[in-house]
Amino acid sequence: MKLFIKYLLILFKSQMQYRTSFLLLTFGQFFIPFSVFAGLYFLFERFGQLKGWDFYEVALCFGIIHMAFAISECLARGFDSFSILIVNGDFDRLLVRPRSTVLQVLGSKFEFTRFGRLLQSSLVLGWAVGNINVDWTVIKIVTLCLMIASGVFVFTGIFMLAAAMCFWTIQGLEIASIFTDGGREMAQYPLNIYQKWVTRFFTFVIPFGCVNYLPLLYILGRAEGSSTLYMLTPIAGLLFIVPCLLVWRFGVRHYRSTGS
Template sequence: MVLYFKYLSILFKSQLQYRASFWLLTFGQFFIPFSVFAGMYLMFERFGELRGWTFYEAALVFAVIHLAFSLSECFARGFDMFSGLIASGGFDRLLVRPRSTALQVLGSQFEFTRFGRLLQSAIVLVWALAKLPIDWNAPRAVTLALMVACGVLIFTGIYMLFATLCFWTVQGLEIGNIFTDGGREMAQYPLDIYKKWVTVFFTFVIPFGCVNYLPLLYVLGRAHGHPAGYMAMPLAGVLFLLPCLAVWLIGVRHYRSTGS
């Protein structure tokens, strides 16, 4: 982790060399999800509720998934941009270093301008929590923190899976956006508004439901059962990341150098 934070410090300083560009991009990133949230607000303003969900409950769903996505975009950007390392032969350089390739790729790129998107999501989160009559206790607070943290792991795992494809395809595949951007857009609403097969897929295959919808029922006091079960649900993000890392290691073993 010392090496990881060293990477982070170097890249942060390099991006601040162009301060005007950095702050303008950050400012722009603040308003990108704002337009999406405004659309949600107008929808609830017109219809009142969505399948029994109030605006502030849906806003909490929105905030959690966008917060997780923003953090993954910022700190796992190296995997999203991995095709550039393959095409340029830069991955060869990482292989000769005595550190994990996953750690080096993770530290190869950070998008600090995504802090604007992160700030917007945090504001929505605080606003929604302030408006909802939640009976707070330690288990609920821990569950909410795990929802965000494990959501980051799911998005990171998806980035890692599609980065692995670059070992065979060289260039990144746009199909990955179906599960990153598409998954974010889908998971920003409660899962029970979708068809059953969608709910099943995004609960048992890509477990967004386990880090957003199901534990949120407990946080909002809409679920029955032991709190420990709901607290453990976000850990599905860890279980999702582990096979993604295993697939990554398989890809590394099948990598063929560019020879340049």
């Protein structure tokens, strides 16, 4: 962790060398999801509810998934741009260093301008929590925190899988955007508004449903059967990182050096 924090400080200082650019990019990141949220607001202003979900319930979904995405995009950006290390042959240097390649790739790039997106999602989340009709208990607050952490792990795992594909394809595949940007846009709404096969895929294969939909049912008191099971579903999102790490290790073992 000490090394990881050093990576953070070094890259933060380098980005702050151009403070005007940093502030403008951060400002822009604040307003990018704002336009999406405005569309969400006008949708409910016109129709009132969406398949039984009111505005503040969906706003809670929105805030959680966008906050998780902002944190993951900030801290795991090294995996998103990993193809550059492969193309330039810089990954070879990481292999001869006495530290984990996961840690080094994580520390290769941080996008601190995503603080703007994080701030915007935090405001939406706080607004939704303050207005939603929920009797907040310690367990529900812990569940909410687990939902955010689970989302961070899911997005980071997808970035890691996309990076692992670079060991065979050299360049990153844009198909990963379907599950990062597309997953973010889809998971900002409760999953039961979609077709059943979509809900099942994004619950049992890529567990966005365990990040947002299922634990949200527990928080709102809509869980059917054991509420404890719904409360613990974010753990599936945390565990999603395990197979992603295994795929990454498999790719590293089969990596062919540039030979330079």
